Every structure is written in C-alpha cells, then in structure tokens.
Amino acid sequence: MKKRWLTKACSVALVATMLTGMTACGTTESDGSSPKESSAEASKAEPVEITAMITQSRYYNGLQNMIKKLEEEENISIDVQVVPDEQYEELMKMKLNSGESADIIDYNIPTIYDIVDPEKFFADLSDEAWVDNLLNPNTVLYKGKVYGFPFQSLQGLHGFIYNKAIFEDLGLTVPMTWDEFLDVCETIKNEGDGIVPLHFPKDTWVPQIIITDNMTKALGLEGNAEYGEKLRTNQAKWTDNESFAQVIDYYIDLFNKGYVNEDYLSATYDNSIEAVGTGKAAMHFNGDFFAASVLEAYPDVQLGMFNVPMPTAAEDIISANTASVGFVAYKDSEKLDTVKKVFELWSTPEYADLYFADRAGFPAFKGVNGGDTPDYLTEMKDKYLDTGKYTKAFDAMLGVGVTAVQNYSWVYYLDAPGKGMTGSEVLEKFQSDYESYMKENNQPGF
Amino acid sequence: MKRLIHRKKAGLFYPIWFAGPAIVIYGIFYLIPIFFAFVMSFTDWNMNRFMEPVFNGFENFQKLFNDEVFVRSIGNTFLFAVTTTIGKIVLGLALALLLVKPVKGNNIFRTIFYMPCVLSTVVVGILFNAILGRDGLLNEFTAVLGIKPIDWLGSYSTAMLWIILMEIWMWGGFCMFIFISGLQSIPQEYYECAEIEGASKTAKFFKITLPLLMPSFTVVMTLNITGGLKVFDMVYILTNGGPGFDTQVLNTYTYRSFSMGFLGQSCASAVILSVIIVLVTFTVNNFLKKREVEM
Numbered sequence: 001m002k003k004r005w006l007t008k009a010c011s012v013a014l015v016a017t018m019l020t021g022m023t024a025c026g027t028t029e030s031d032g033s034s035p036k037e038s039s040a041e042a043s044k045a046e047p048v049e050i051t052a053m054i055t056q057s058r059y060y061n062g063l064q065n066m067i068k069k070l071e072e073e074e075n076i077s078i079d080v081q082v083v084p085d086e087q088y089e090e091l092m093k094m095k096l097n098s099g100e101s102a103d104i105i106d107y108n109i110p111t112i113y114d115i116v117d118p119e120k121f122f123a124d125l126s127d128e129a130w131v132d133n134l135l136n137p138n139t140v141l142y143k144g145k146v147y148g149f150p151f152q153s154l155q156g157l158h159g160f161i162y163n164k165a166i167f168e169d170l171g172l173t174v175p176m177t178w179d180e181f182l183d184v185c186e187t188i189k190n191e192g193d194g195i196v197p198l199h200f201p202k203d204t205w206v207p208q209i210i211i212t213d214n215m216t217k218a219l220g221l222e223g224n225a226e227y228g229e230k231l232r233t234n235q236a237k238w239t240d241n242e243s244f245a246q247v248i249d250y251y252i253d254l255f256n257k258g259y260v261n262e263d264y265l266s267a268t269y270d271n272s273i274e275a276v277g278t279g280k281a282a283m284h285f286n287g288d289f290f291a292a293s294v295l296e297a298y299p300d301v302q303l304g305m306f307n308v309p310m311p312t313a314a315e316d317i318i319s320a321n322t323a324s325v326g327f328v329a330y331k332d333s334e335k336l337d338t339v340k341k342v343f344e345l346w347s348t349p350e351y352a353d354l355y356f357a358d359r360a361g362f363p364a365f366k367g368v369n370g371g372d373t374p375d376y377l378t379e380m381k382d383k384y385l386d387t388g389k390y391t392k393a394f395d396a397m398l399g400v401g402v403t404a405v406q407n408y409s410w411v412y413y414l415d416a417p418g419k420g421m422t423g424s425e426v427l428e429k430f431q432s433d434y435e436s437y438m439k440e441n442n443q444p445g446f
Numbered sequence: 447m448k449r450l451i452h453r454k455k456a457g458l459f460y461p462i463w464f465a466g467p468a469i470v471i472y473g474i475f476y477l478i479p480i481f482f483a484f485v486m487s488f489t490d491w492n493m494n495r496f497m498e499p500v501f502n503g504f505e506n507f508q509k510l511f512n513d514e515v516f517v518r519s520i521g522n523t524f525l526f527a528v529t530t531t532i533g534k535i536v537l538g539l540a541l542a543l544l545l546v547k548p549v550k551g552n553n554i555f556r557t558i559f560y561m562p563c564v565l566s567t568v569v570v571g572i573l574f575n576a577i578l579g580r581d582g583l584l585n586e587f588t589a590v591l592g593i594k595p596i597d598w599l600g601s602y603s604t605a606m607l608w609i610i611l612m613e614i615w616m617w618g619g620f621c622m623f624i625f626i627s628g629l630q631s632i633p634q635e636y637y638e639c640a641e642i643e644g645a646s647k648t649a650k651f652f653k654i655t656l657p658l659l660m661p662s663f664t665v666v667m668t669l670n671i672t673g674g675l676k677v678f679d680m681v682y683i684l685t686n687g688g689p690g691f692d693t694q695v696l697n698t699y700t701y702r703s704f705s706m707g708f709l710g711q712s713c714a715s716a717v718i719l720s721v722i723i724v725l726v727t728f729t730v731n732n733f734l735k736k737r738e739v740e741m
Binding site for chain 1: 490492493495579580599601705
C-alpha cells in the first residue's frame with residue numbers, strides 16, 4: 001500500500017517537473033520574440049528589477065521617461081544609482097573590480113573601452129538584433145565585437161555659443177578669423193555696459209575644451225589621430241609640438257586682455273548658463289549641448305554658434321565629441337537576458353524617440369527621430385558636419401592617459417592665467433605628471 | 447587552589463563577554479583597515495591592478511615627498527590646524543567669559559553661538575559659497591562702502607582665510623561650552639580671597655582663572671588640533687583644494703590620489719597623516735597635562 005502511494009507521488013512530481021520545464025522553455029521562446037509581442041504579454045510577465053549606474057549630469061528627462069515606460073509596459077524596473085560626475089569613474093572601476101557592479105553602466109562609448117578592459121568585464125552584444133540598426137557601428141566596436149549600447153551617433157560639436165541679442169545691440173557680426181574674434185571681444189568689453197565677452201567657470205572640464213579643440217585643429221584631420229597615438233605610446237611628448245604651447249598662450253591672452261569673467265576661479269557651470277542666458281556674458285566655448293541647457297533654462301533667448309580657429313590651426317575644421325552616451329552590460333550579471341531585452345527595446349523608435357524628445361541630437365539607430373536640428377546648430381552642421389570637416393579630439397586616443405589629462409592639465413589650464421604661467425611652462429609641468437601617471441599604470445613605452 | 451583559579455576565571459568571563467562585541471566591531475571597522483592600509487602603503491596597489499598589488503618598499507612615500515602638491519598640502523594642513531585652534535580658543539574663551547555670568551538671556555546667546563556646530567558642513571559650505579561669490583552678500587555689502595568686488599574664493603590667500611574663518615565660526619561655540627563648564631568648576635572662594643587681598647581683575651584672570659582652566663585648555667587644544675589636522679569636508683566643499691592645488695590639505699590630497707586610482711599612494715598619504723596626528727596630539731597633550739593645576 002505504502003509502495004503504491006509512493007509510486008503515485010513520484011509520478012505526480014515527475015509530471016509536475018516536466019510541465020514546469022516545458023513552461024520554462026515556453027518562456028525562453030517568448031524572450032526571443034519581438035518587443036511588440038512582449039509588450040502585449042507584459043501584463044502577464046513577472047516583475048523584474050535590474051540595477052543601473054548613471055552619471056548625475058546625464059540622468060536626462062528622456063532617459064527617465066524610457067525607464068518609466070519600461071516599468072509600465074514591460075514590468076521591468078530599473079534601480080538607478082545616480083553617482084556624482086567627479087566620483088563616477090573610480091567608483092565604477094572599484095565596483096567592477098570587486099565584482100559588485102550594477103547590471104548596466106552608463107558611460108561614453110567607446111571611451112570606456114580605454115578605461116576598463118571590455119573583454120574582462122562587459123557582455124558581448126555583437127549578436128543582438130539592434131546592432132544591424134546602428135547608423136555608425138564603428139563607434140561601439142572593440143576588436144571587432146560590440147560591448148556597448150549607444151544612444152547617439154555623435155554627442156556634439158564644439159564651438160563658440162553666443163547670445164544673438166548682444167551681438168545685434170552692439171552691431172557685431174560673427175567673426176571669421178581670430179583677429180576679428182578679438183575685435184568682437186574688445187567691442188563687447190568697451191561698449192557692452194558691463195557685459196563679459198567670454199564666460200568660463202571653475203569646472204576644469206569646461207575651459208580645457210577651447211584648448212583641446214584648438215590643439216586638435218593645429219594637428220589637422222590627418223595628423224590628429226597619429227599624434228594622439230604617439231603621445232599614448234611615448235613616441236612624442238606634449239612639449240614637442242610648438243603649436244600646443246602657442247594655443248595655451250592664445251588662451252591665456254584672453255584672460256590678460258580682460259575678455260574673460262574675473263570670477264572664473266569661483267564661478268560654476270550653472271553660472272555660465274545663467275550668464276549667457278541672461279545676457280551678462282556674450283559668449284561661451286563648449287559643446288552644442290551647452291546651448292540646449294541654456295535654452296532649457298531660458299527658452300526665449302536667441303543663441304547662435306560659430307567656429308573661429310586660433311592662428312595655429314592647420315585647416316578649417318571643428319572637433320566633435322564622437323563618443324556616444326550609452327550603456328555597457330556587466331558580464332557576470334545574473335539578469336543579462338533582461339538587460340539584453342531592455343537594450344533591444346531601447347533601440348526601437350518607440351523608446352529611443354523619448355531620449356531625444358527634450359534634447360534634439362544625433363540618434364544611434366535607424367528610424368529614430370532625433371528632433372529637428374536646432375537653429376543655432378544649422379550653420380555648423382551644414383559647414384562642417386555634412387562636409388566631413390570634423391574630427392574627434394586627439395586626446396581621445398590617449399587611453400588611460402585621459403585620466404592624467406583630466407586631473408592635471410585641466411587644472412593647470414585654469415590655474416595658468418592667474419599665476420602668470422606660459423604655455424610651455426604648463427606643458428613642461430604636465431609632461432612630468434603624464435609620464436609619472438603612465439608609468440604608474442604600466443603603460444607600454446613608459 | 448583550583449577553586450581560586452576557577453573564581454578568577456569566572457571573574458574574567460563577564461568583562462570579556464561584554465567587551466567582546468565592541469572589540470570585534472572595533473577590530474573589523476578600525477584596526478583591520480588601519481593595518482591593511484599600512485601594509486598596502488608599501489605596495490604599488492592601483493585601481494587598474496586591483497587584485498595584483500606588488501611590494502615596492504618606500505617608493506610611495508618617496509614619491510609623495512617629491513610631489514610639491516603633497517608638501518604644500520602638509521603646510522596647509524598645519525596652517526589650518528594651528529590657526530583654527532588658536533581662533534577657536536580665543537573666540538570660545540571670550541564668549542565663555544561673557545556668558546558664564548548669570549545674566550538675563552545668556553542661555554539664548556549660548557544657544558545661538560553653539561548653533562553653527564550643529565549645522566551640516568555641506569549646508570554651511572553652500573551658505574558661504576552664496577555669501578562669498580562675486581555677486582554674493584559680502585561683495586554687495588562692500589560695494590555699499592565703495593570697495594570693488596573681490597573673488598574671495600579665487601585666490602589662495604582669501605580662499606584659505608575664509609576656510610579658516612568658517613571653521614572658527616562653526617566650532618567657536620563648542621569650545622565656549624567646554625570653557626564654561628571649566629569656569630563653573632573653579633571655586634568662588636579663590637576669587638573672594640583675591641578680592642580681599644585687593645587683586646585686580648587682570649591679576650585674578652591670569653593668576654586664578656587661566657591656571658585653573660588648564661584642564662579645559664588640554665581638552666579644547668587636543669580636540670581642535672586633531673580635528674584640524676583631519677580637515678576634509680570644509681575644504682572639499684568650499685574650494686575642493688583650488689584654485690589650482692593651492693588649498694589642498696592632506697585629506698583632500700589623499701582623496702584625490704585615491705580617486706585617480708593610486709590606491710597604494712593614497713594609503714601611504716593616509717599613514718603619514720595618521721603618524722602626524724598621533725605625534726602632534728601626544729606631544730600637545732603631554733605638554734598641557736604637565737601644566738594643569740590641582741584645585
């Protein structure tokens with residue numbers, strides 16, 4: 001009797017196990033279905049949570065809306081860990097090295113490949129369906145494989161963003177040469193009733209842009225990548241290229257002539273936005289995203305953008321941030337399937353359009369609406385972007401050396417005008433820090 | 447004999463049992479990290495070689511002392527510790543002498559002067575950033591007097607001055623309370639005797655108050671010197687070590703080194719700071735203890 005009961009119980013258990021297995025297979029199959037189908041079945045799906053590490057300054061409304069939509073329609077929630085920009089990189093490295101990483105990590109793609117070994121830490125996404133829809137697949141490749149999910153094909157163009165009303169009031173036209181630019185600054189300084197010609201904040205990542213941009217222009221479209229590579233492998237020194245020092249001297253000259261706000265050592269990035277938005281300052285040098293931020297805060301202000309190279313430029317080009325804001329997936333994540341599903345959904349216009357709804361840009365995927373090109377960008381886009389007269393800055397080739405650039409040279413650039421340093425003094429000082437940093441990180445050639 | 451040993455063991459059981467958890471917590475969160483940091487300070491531990499540190503002797507210490515920013519940060523740390531300690535003692539003592547007497551409303555004043563040290567440093571930092579900005583309150587005020595606006599946090603001298611003044615403003619009230627309790631414990635008979643002998647107020651202050659207040663001085667001085675050498679938050683929030691690297695102190699230097707991935711070097715910097723704190727604190731404490739007077 002007992003034996004028969006035991007046999008029956010075992011049979012029931014076996015059937016139950018098989019049924020569960022079949023259901024599981026069914027679930028696996030539905031995972032491979034299209035996003036639309038999975039949307040329809042979302043109400044039935046079990047809630048899943050993944051974790052994301054996101055830079056504070058890039059937790060845009062568009063991204064927040066995409067996360068909200070995922071939760072509403074797919075029952076996938078994202079536990080977002082927002083990290084202050086200045087602490088982000090090291091925290092990310094620490095979490096990855098200690099095996100406690102978030103499931104997805106926000107960073108510039110492909111810049112992250114220089115900072116962290118993608119083969120060791122990130123999931124290979126080469127076989128994902130969305131890869132075929134990328135407009136510019138080269139930006140996400142590392143040794144022929146895809147390790148990052150991008151939102152953009154291009155992050156932004158660099159140039160002078162100016163307040164049009166100030167130019168109109170003072171009868172100024174957009175300068176075409178560096179001398180004309182200095183004349184414009186002089187007029188604003190003398191006739192502008194306290195208006196500052198050029199506004200820089202104390203945030204070291206901002207004033208360096210005009211220097212890096214002009215060093216890139218001095219190297220030209222051809223020499224740019226080559227020189228960056230030489231600096232990375234210690235075949236060239238920062239002090240070798242005379243035009244680098246001259247670029248810094250031209251920059252320092254702007255301070256000496258009184259064209260820059262006097263409080264550049266204490267003003268914040270938000271102060272720059274406010275200064276250009278309210279007309280306290282006429283110009284600012286940055287990526288075009290600065291103009292978007294000014295317009296977010298001051299929708300009525302009329303902005304323009306122009307490019308004026310320093311006399312050191314080899315040709316009339318602009319530098320652009322060709323890296324994209326995006327995510328990488330942690331290789332050892334237990335929820336890698338969910339992460340892949342999220343990326344698949346985010347690559348569709350239904351989601352990706354949300355990213356660009358508030359901030360127009362250059363989408364990474366075909367069929368995504370990046371919004372209309374803003375007025376301030378039209379001329380720059382036509383003249384440089386559409387004609388291919390743009391390049392990424394040479395320091396994008398430096399690999400881990402970028403950290404040294406950010407932590408030393410950017411500080412020196414900000415410090416130099418007040419301390420009476422010259423361009424060559426700045427570079428000599430930095431060369432020593434750069435070598436020491438590269439040696440410390442066992443970089444080949446150092 | 448056996449019973450005696452057993453009783454002795456039983457006597458030890460309870461103290462060990464009760465101290466156990468504290469020792470474990472102290473060990474895990476304090477002693478082990480200190481020991482670990484000490485060991486790692488002799489390695490090339492780096493964020494990019496997180497799991498493969500290699501012993502490199504005194505290289506980290508050598509690099510630190512060859513780095514002009516590090517040497518400058520030692521100077522700034524001492525400048526901050528000494529000036530803020532003096533400032534807090536002078537302010538605290540002056541307030542204590544004013545408010546120790548049972549005057550009407552002195553409790554309200556004591557609360558007002560104590561309040562800054564209850565505030566979060568972040569809040570105070572943001573507050574002072576608004577005051578010291580180019581369009582801030584201070585420049586608005588000086589403009590009324592016809593003085594040109596000054597970028598208070600834009601040059602070493604003024605930035606360092608304001609970091610020091612902020613610290614004194616925040617913690618002067620705390621010192622005031624320690625001095626008040628010290629003043630209240632001085633027996634009134636000494637002053638009455640001095641009064642009968644015809645001693646002046648100054649004589650009473652220097653011959654009675656100050657010597658008998660030495661235990662309070664020991665406490666205030668030790669706490670402030672130690673706190674001053676460990677300064678981080680005030681500098682980080684107000685200037686973040688800038689302009690340039692001008693206002694870096696040892697802790698902000700250590701933090702910066704750590705955030706750049708130089709883990710071994712930042713451990714070495716932390717070890718140097720710890721050694722400085724221990725040496726200075728023990729020396730100051732011993733010096734002042736010898737000068738304390740029995741009441």
